[in-house]
Amino acid sequence: MKFPQIRELLTGKQAGKKIVLRGWVARKRSSKKIAFLTIRDSTGRIQVSIVRENNEENYNIADKVGYESAVIIEGLLSEDARAPGGFEIKASKIEIIGPSENFPISKDQSQEFLLDVRHLALRSERLTAMLKINSSVFEALHVYFREEGYTEVQPPMFTTAGSEGGSTLFELKYFDKLVYLSQSWQLYAENFIYALEKAYTIAPSFRAEKSKTARHVTEYWHAEVEATWMDFEGLLELMENVISAICKNVAKKNAHELKVLNRDPKELLKIKPPFPRITYAEALDLLKKQEIDIPYGADLGGREERAIGKLFDKPVIVTRYPREIMAFYKKVDPENPKVCLNANLLAPDVGEIIDGSERESDMQKILESLEHEGLDPKDYDFYLDTRRYGSVPHSGFGMGVARVVMWLCGFDTIKDAIAFPRTMTRVKP
RNA sequence: GCCGGCAUAGCUCAGCGGUAGAGCUCUCGGCUGUUAACCGAGUGGCCACAGGUUCAAAUCCUGUUGCCGGCGCCA
Incomplete structure (x- = not known):
């Protein structure tokens, strides 16, 4: 039948x-x-x-x-x-x-209660739509990267060193050793590309950040890409093309789901390159005009990112942040040693969804930066081999997939953009 | 880590010193094709926990626990 x-x-x-x-x-x-x-x-x-x-x-x-x-x-x-x-x-x-027992979800619902019964709330039109859009985002990433010649790889989740400093690592008993859950594939990415030239992964990342904001969770799926010979301009174009490919695929596959969420597929189809690009210094000027005064050298917070996002009708790329607030592997701008060749892509109402940079290829400069951050080069020995044996210029970025889904769905919290969100205070259901 | 808030029925909330309440869910009954319908009735509580003040505490005070929001940090 x-x-x-x-x-x-x-x-x-x-x-x-x-x-x-x-x-x-x-x-x-x-x-x-x-x-x-x-x-x-x-x-x-x-x-x-x-x-x-x-x-x-x-x-x-x-x-x-x-x-x-x-x-x-x-x-x-x-x-x-x-x-x-x-x-x-x-x-x-x-x-x-x-048959069904008395179903606990009815007309009046608080966000907290819906998270308590998240396994049942998934059946709602809203979350069903999110799950389908989320699937289209993953599909677009895989299709785009593969068509562009990237090889998918799987980095380990148990690690012995962090790529973003130690304070936000989840510690874990590993037999008689202490190890960490991966917070990025970065240290492995830069090794993979010496074999593959162009590599990507979509994997969970774990961050023990005690963040209680609408765009932080402790476990999220991280789409990361890294390529040899790719310069900074090539990196920015890759960001634009990936975002554009995602928007196109969601608009094409999820007309029904977007309607459920009151989103217009036509708006997504307008998200095409080129995106507006500004430098960190220009961002500070734009903020000043809105009477938001940020001292040079401070990172942009959620409020600042949203204020900048509002000025453009597309995602905006902010480049060249102060070197002091950048991770050790990011390349310093040869034309201005105060800043790095890095780029954050900010989505309207959400803020940062992509963080990328050209990487530092000079061994000596990497060692200096490690020391500056108080990290022990011994913990990074296998990583440093990328600079010992045939170092080449390369670039890459990481994208928080759930933040992208949050943006596309028009949600005001990332918790709605993940099936079973993990936060500092919630690990079940 | 810092600041602010909340905890009363399965859910959403009101009550803020004097007998524990409403709407929804659920059960039962009624009802012109309804749109998370409508009308009537019923079930349902250690008022988060532990102390204290008081003739009297859900209500005031102290502590604890849990949770929520914002900041910082990040994707």
Whole structure:
């Protein structure tokens, strides 16, 4: 037997035909003569009506069925202007496959409660839409990188040194040693490219940051890319092209989901290169005009990033941050030793979603920077081999995928952009 | 780590010294094709925990725990 999905039914191509639908009860209303069920599946929602006088037995099933019960509905698919979506199933049979206990999620919900029952909240239209958009983002990344000749690799998650300094590493017992969970593939990336030239990974990163902001979680999926011979200009173009490819794919694959989230696919299709590019110094000037005074040398915070983002109708790339606040592997600008050849891509309302740079290829300068950050070069010995044996110019970046999803979905917190978000205070469900 | 806030029914909240409340969910009944319908009734509480003040504490005070928001840090 063929079971059509709801999105297919709502096209109306099978109107007038008898169909069999599998789904879950999302909503229910009844009066003396007629009962309505709203049935959902992974593709949408459709109304089912059942008239009592025709079918007392099945009317009673509909009248009593609990929210989120799994059901199989047989009936006639009919065009009906009174039904949301324009079509409804006039049911002849309702079979309960999996009855439902009193479903805890109802009309009034706090964010905290929804996170407590996140495993059930995933069934909502909103989070289902997010999961599908998220999948399209991953798809776009894989397709783009592979088409551009990048090889996908898998770095280890157990590590012995951090790439961003030690304070935000999760410590972990590893037999009789202490190790850390990976916070970036960086130290491995720069080794992979000597074999592959162009490499990428999409893997979890773990950060023990005690952050309680709308855009921080302790575990997130990190899309990272690294390539030999790529200069700074090439890096900026890569950022633009990746973001553009993601927007295009989501607009193409997720028209329904974007509509559920009140987002316009046409707006996404406008996100094409070139993006506005400004330097850190120019960013400070723009902020000053908005009466936000940041001393030179301070990193841009969430408030600053959002204020800059508002000035442009596309993501904006901010380049050349002060050297003091940059990680040791970032290349210093040969034309201005005070700044690095780095770039942050800021998305409207979200802030930083990509952090990248040309990498320092000179061994001596790397050692100086390590020392400056108080890191022990011995911990980075295998990494330093990248500079000992045939060092070449190279660049790369890391993207917080959940931040991209947050931006595309128009969410005001990253927690909604991840199926089971982990924060400082929440590790379940 | 710093600042601010919250904790009362399954959920969302009101009550702020004097008998524990409402709406929703759920159960039962009613009901013109309803759109998270509507009408009526019922079930449902160690008022986070531990001390203190008071004739009397959900309410005031102290501490503890849990959570939320903002900053910093970052993707």
